[in-house]
Amino acid sequence: MLANRTYDGPPDYRNVGLHGMSPETSHDEKARFNFLAHLNRHLAGKVLPGVKTAYEVRVAPTHPTPKSRHDVRKALLGDPLFQHWSAQRRNTMELRQQAGRWVTLRQAEDLITKAREMTDGDPRLKLDPDLEIPPYLAKIDHHCMPGSYHDELVPGDVTGAANYDVGIFVTTGGGLGRFSDGGGQAVVAWMEKNRPDFAPKRILDIGGGLGQNVVPIAQAYPDADVICVDTGAPVLRYGLARAKSMGVNNITFVQANAEDLSMFPDGHFDWVQSTMFLHETSVRAMPKIMKESYRLLAPGGMVMHVEQPQYADDMPLYEQAIRDWDAFYNNEPFWTKMHELDLDQWMLDAGFAEEELVHGGVAAVVDTELFPEHANDEVEDYGRKAAWHITGGEKKAA
Amino acid sequence: MRMEIDPLKLAGAKPRGKRPFFMEDTDVERVMAITMAVAQELAVMRERLDTIERLLERDGTVTREAIESFVPSRAEAEERGAWTQEYLARILRIYQQDIESLSVPDEPTSEDIGHELAQDND
Numbered sequence: 001m002l003a004n005r006t007y008d009g010p011p012d013y014r015n016v017g018l019h020g021m022s023p024e025t026s027h028d029e030k031a032r033f034n035f036l037a038h039l040n041r042h043l044a045g046k047v048l049p050g051v052k053t054a055y056e057v058r059v060a061p062t063h064p065t066p067k068s069r070h071d072v073r074k075a076l077l078g079d080p081l082f083q084h085w086s087a088q089r090r091n092t093m094e095l096r097q098q099a100g101r102w103v104t105l106r107q108a109e110d111l112i113t114k115a116r117e118m119t120d121g122d123p124r125l126k127l128d129p130d131l132e133i134p135p136y137l138a139k140i141d142h143h144c145m146p147g148s149y150h151d152e153l154v155p156g157d158v159t160g161a162a163n164y165d166v167g168i169f170v171t172t173g174g175g176l177g178r179f180s181d182g183g184g185q186a187v188v189a190w191m192e193k194n195r196p197d198f199a200p201k202r203i204l205d206i207g208g209g210l211g212q213n214v215v216p217i218a219q220a221y222p223d224a225d226v227i228c229v230d231t232g233a234p235v236l237r238y239g240l241a242r243a244k245s246m247g248v249n250n251i252t253f254v255q256a257n258a259e260d261l262s263m264f265p266d267g268h269f270d271w272v273q274s275t276m277f278l279h280e281t282s283v284r285a286m287p288k289i290m291k292e293s294y295r296l297l298a299p300g301g302m303v304m305h306v307e308q309p310q311y312a313d314d315m316p317l318y319e320q321a322i323r324d325w326d327a328f329y330n331n332e333p334f335w336t337k338m339h340e341l342d343l344d345q346w347m348l349d350a351g352f353a354e355e356e357l358v359h360g361g362v363a364a365v366v367d368t369e370l371f372p373e374h375a376n377d378e379v380e381d382y383g384r385k386a387a388w389h390i391t392g393g394e395k396k397a398a
Numbered sequence: 399m400r401m402e403i404d405p406l407k408l409a410g411a412k413p414r415g416k417r418p419f420f421m422e423d424t425d426v427e428r429v430m431a432i433t434m435a436v437a438q439e440l441a442v443m444r445e446r447l448d449t450i451e452r453l454l455e456r457d458g459t460v461t462r463e464a465i466e467s468f469v470p471s472r473a474e475a476e477e478r479g480a481w482t483q484e485y486l487a488r489i490l491r492i493y494q495q496d497i498e499s500l501s502v503p504d505e506p507t508s509e510d511i512g513h514e515l516a517q518d519n520d
Contacts, residue, residue: 090418
């Protein structure tokens with residue numbers, strides 16, 4: 001019996017949606033994911049609010065005039081509660097990686113064989129073994145995920161992708177839904193509400209990884225040809241096998257760098273989408289990505305980039321500093337710079353006119369029967385909350 | 399096909415990028431990391447025990463196969479989740495008290511009060 005309280009914690013991991021590439025998990029492996037989802041929620045809901053109080057009562061008074069979020073973060077580094085919360089948050093991410101990697105590596109042979117059987121000879125998997133991994137991905141393993149999206153332990157490897165897939169539940173406490181696709185579902189919901197007559201024939205998802213956010217788009221527009229581009233072969237192999245096993249057959253997974261998509265002609269796509277991708281690139285890459293997105297867009301089409309909110313002047317420096325945490329301590333190095341950039345200006349520089357720009361906000365769309373609806377959640381795990389901003393552009397019809 | 403993948407060695411591998419430490423004494427942080435990993439394993443054990451208890455109540459017997467395939471009902475999952483919340487509140491209690499103490503910065507200690515109570519003049 002619940003002791004005089006309403007349950008507000010994460011759902012059981014056993015509610016996560018299974019597909020044809022889902023690794024098998026033992027009872028104790030599921031229990032480990034459950035614990036880690038709870039630990040993340042505890043740190044966000046019970047400890048992080050205290051960090052804010054500590055900032056107000058003992059950090060800010062001794063550092064009264066911070067000029068930037070970096071001043072705030074550096075001042076926080078001297079506070080014992082911030083130190084403990086940070087040490088716990090980093091350690092929890094490492095525990096999550098270890099838990100997921102154990103699950104996937106112990107059955108590597110099965111997963112790799114399954115992916116091979118499901119993708120061998122399929123023209124919807126286009127790999128480029130000569131593709132150079134861009135420095136922003138090669139230099140550091142994002143979110144402390146050893147091997148990132150691209151390393152292969154053995155030929156045909158998909159274990160890194162499987163680990164990424166099983167762990168999203170843990171990091172977000174289930175906030176992205178059964179298939180970790182709350183972001184993609186949110187994008188679809190926005191499009192259906194705001195552009196009900198939009199009927200894209202070709203859709204491009206850049207930096208789409210294993211495709212968890214493009215699958216709902218492909219499902220919502222079943223007549224569209226969908227291309228998912230990423231630099232990592234393991235996520236693409238896994239992504240195609242995963243999508244096929246879910247009965248989604250209109251996505252082609254292409255290994256390419258979003259800075260140079262010259263294999264596609266001008267105006268080829270009616271919709272160019274990126275979901276939580278730009279923050280894993282660089283200042284040098286972004287203008288190229290933005291220009292390519294504009295070039296590839298057909299008249300009448302839409303580019304949509306989905307990210308956490310930018311650091312606007314009206315966002316308190318404390319909030320900016322906490323949102324920056326992943327940049328400095330969770331191997332998301334470009335996160336901080338990306339969130340201070342003037343995205344509208346970059347869109348204009350890429351070719352859009354002011355009146356073609358589109359803005360909006362979306363929150364994860366999940367099966368709220370079992371999964372937490374973080375959009376209306378009082379727990380704010382800054383930078384990881386399942387709610388985002390849209391920066392988009394619509395090319396005027398010819 | 400035998401693959402050259404050693405899960406035990408690779409599962410805990412270090413990601414690229416130098417690891418940050420936050421505490422002044424990094425050994426304290428190492429001990430914290432070990433403690434939390436042990437806490438994780440105790441939670442795993444507790445969930446397993448809970449599963450066994452529920453299977454025994456339901457079936458009067460338990461097999462490893464039944465443990466592996468057990469899926470709690472929503473009410474059962476919430477009971478288990480509530481236990482995990484309570485468990486975390488217990489083992490991370492020191493943070494709760496640190497946070498509560500932030501709102502009483504000049505709070506006297508028992509020694510301060512004892513000293514005060516030992517005075518016979520106002």
